[in-house]
Amino acid sequence: MTDPVSNYDAIIVGAGFAGLYQLHRLRDKLKLKCLLIEAGDGVGGTWYWNRYPGARCDSPSHAYSYYFSEDLIKKWTWTERYPGQPEIEAYLNFVADELDLRTDICFGQTVNRCKYTKDQNSWHVTTADGSAFSAKYLIAAVGCLSMSNKPVIKGIETYTGSIFHTGNWPKEDINFSGKSVGVIGTGASAIQAIPLIAEQAKRLTVFQRTPNYSVPACNYKLPGKVSKKYKEEWRSTLEIMQTSRNGLPWLEGDKSLQEISEPTRTKLLEDAWQKGGLAFREAFKGTLRDRKSNNIMSTFVKNKIAEKIENPEVAKLLTDFDHPFASKRPPLDTNYFETFNKENVSLVDLNEQPIKHATLNGLETKSEIFNLDVLVLATGFDAMTGAIEKLGVIGRFGTSINDFWRDGPKTYLGVHVPNFPNFFVLAGPGSPSVLTNMPRSIEFNVEWVGDCIDHLEKNGLSYIEADPSASDEWSKDNQNLANETLFVDAKHSWYLGANIPGKPRLFYPYAGGFPKYKAACNEAKLQGFDGLILG
Numbered sequence: 001m002t003d004p005v006s007n008y009d010a011i012i013v014g015a016g017f018a019g020l021y022q023l024h025r026l027r028d029k030l031k032l033k034c035l036l037i038e039a040g041d042g043v044g045g046t047w048y049w050n051r052y053p054g055a056r057c058d059s060p061s062h063a064y065s066y067y068f069s070e071d072l073i074k075k076w077t078w079t080e081r082y083p084g085q086p087e088i089e090a091y092l093n094f095v096a097d098e099l100d101l102r103t104d105i106c107f108g109q110t111v112n113r114c115k116y117t118k119d120q121n122s123w124h125v126t127t128a129d130g131s132a133f134s135a136k137y138l139i140a141a142v143g144c145l146s147m148s149n150k151p152v153i154k155g156i157e158t159y160t161g162s163i164f165h166t167g168n169w170p171k172e173d174i175n176f177s178g179k180s181v182g183v184i185g186t187g188a189s190a191i192q193a194i195p196l197i198a199e200q201a202k203r204l205t206v207f208q209r210t211p212n213y214s215v216p217a218c219n220y221k222l223p224g225k226v227s228k229k230y231k232e233e234w235r236s237t238l239e240i241m242q243t244s245r246n247g248l249p250w251l252e253g254d255k256s257l258q259e260i261s262e263p264t265r266t267k268l269l270e271d272a273w274q275k276g277g278l279a280f281r282e283a284f285k286g287t288l289r290d291r292k293s294n295n296i297m298s299t300f301v302k303n304k305i306a307e308k309i310e311n312p313e314v315a316k317l318l319t320d321f322d323h324p325f326a327s328k329r330p331p332l333d334t335n336y337f338e339t340f341n342k343e344n345v346s347l348v349d350l351n352e353q354p355i356k357h358a359t360l361n362g363l364e365t366k367s368e369i370f371n372l373d374v375l376v377l378a379t380g381f382d383a384m385t386g387a388i389e390k391l392g393v394i395g396r397f398g399t400s401i402n403d404f405w406r407d408g409p410k411t412y413l414g415v416h417v418p419n420f421p422n423f424f425v426l427a428g429p430g431s432p433s434v435l436t437n438m439p440r441s442i443e444f445n446v447e448w449v450g451d452c453i454d455h456l457e458k459n460g461l462s463y464i465e466a467d468p469s470a471s472d473e474w475s476k477d478n479q480n481l482a483n484e485t486l487f488v489d490a491k492h493s494w495y496l497g498a499n500i501p502g503k504p505r506l507f508y509p510y511a512g513g514f515p516k517y518k519a520a521c522n523e524a525k526l527q528g529f530d531g532l533i534l535g
């Protein structure tokens with residue numbers, strides 16, 4: 001399908017939400033010759049790789065969709081309040097078919113080097129099998145949570161059981177029946193997978209380092225009339241999402257918990273809890289900015305969780321939170337805490353008994369030996385930068401992005417990198433991305449990149465790149481914005497790069513909220529792409 005010697009206008013890496021729309025935007029709107037390179041053998045990105053049991057989105061399905069095409073909105077019908085991985089993968093396949101995207105996607109190819117050549121003003125891209133391509137524009141659409149974080153466990157290579165990482169789950173069904181299973185991690189992925197694994201496994205041991213707050217998902221099948229209503233009301237839903245701080249289809253409550261006195265406060269908290277979902281987090285004003293309000297909410301959630309767990313010692317371990325509620329993205333669960341009441345499920349506190357090493361048959365901690373047929377690593381990701389650094393990107397002066405970002409990622413608007421001309425990162429570090437309902441910030445970034453390229457093409461310009469001082473200022477301002485929130489109180493969060501040994505500690509996503517981010521981008525465009533060097 002692809003001609004390795006041919007030159008493209010644009011190469012896009014990654015066939016998830018971002019890459020698929022970018023291909024459509026550049027190919028069908030700007031009429032550019034494009035190639036999308038994807039490591040998997042199908043579309044989906046995050047939703048191609050994260051197919052672990054229970055994988056499900058935490059944005060409501062009607063919001064977790066493309067909104068750039070009324071046609072797509074009208075033709076697709078979601079079946080559940082929160083879409084599961086198979087349904088999202090099916091949706092992205094539907095989009096790829098509707099927009100006829102597959103003809104310009106090269107599947108099963110892993111990009112391992114992207115080098116900019118000044119003489120030709122082009123990017124030379126090679127893949128693991130030695131194929132080579134070149135293009136004027138290079139767009140990384142590799143996702144924020146796509147580089148698995150695998151913990152270092154001494155002797156793991158000698159372990160004879162099966163090991164799976166939630167972020168790189170095999171396509172075939174894994175049967176846990178009759179097996180002893182260990183899960184390391186209690187983040188959002190583990191919280192979704194554990195109840196389902198526990199239903200099958202003979203024995204399930206959960207190895208926890210830090211407990212996580214979680215809100216009931218309250219998932220349900222969408223009645224036909226509700227789906228119909230969502231389709232009819234898509235314009236007003238979009239308007240709300242564009243105004244919301246997180247790109248979600250509701251706005252933050254207008255009163256803080258501090259302003260509401262008892263017994264109304266508890267009643268309102270209870271009502272919001274019963275509805276479940278991420279809307280609980282936004283039910284009151286300033287929960288992530290005002291410590292006193294947050295304390296009220298954190299205590300309420302802690303008590304609600306503790307009520308579900310029968311064994312007081314287990315309850316203590318599962319609620320010994322080291323961060324304010326929602327300063328890490330709160331997972332949504334279905335029977336996670338109740339699962340620890342089952343006879344076949346036990347919890348190991350890794351602070352009390354750290355893992356010493358793997359054995360032939362499992363794991364040995366400081367005080368116990370665990371024989372495990374299957375070990376599930378639900379240990380998260382080298383978020384926001386890991387997948388970009390894996391591309392081997394080399395910019396204007398022969399500098400690799402890994403070296404350039406050694407002390408932390410430098411971007412302008414979370415998209416442009418100084419000294420990396422015509423290189424664009426979608427949902428990159430310094431963009432709102434993971435703090436939002438992803439399709440909203442992705443659509444905004446894709447359209448921004450489309451506008452930049454359109455501007456260059458129409459004006460006979462060769463390149464666009466970030467002004468180093470604008471990038472420095474963007475990063476500095478973002479750290480200040482983050483410091484005004486309680487996000488920085490979650491000292492061990494991946495938002496701060498704290499889950500990866502040696503990773504620079506700073507706040508990786510843009511902390512000012514989606515509307516403020518869009519305003520900054522729109523203002524830069526109005527000022528003739530201020531903060532960017534065009535040549």
Ligand code: N01
Binds near residue numbers: 057059379492494
């Ligand atoms: O990863 P995580 P995740 N030894 O980093 C533990 C999105 N998401 O894949 O907290 C022992 O949150 C680690 O312990 P600790 C969502 O944005 C969304 O679960 O660092 N344990 C933690 O418990 C989410 O935030 C959805 O002490 C180790 C766990 O592994 C993001 O993805 C669903 C360890 C990792 O948790 C990441 O979630 C799923 C070690 N060496 C994911 N290293 C929805 O849409 C790590 N851990 C609902």
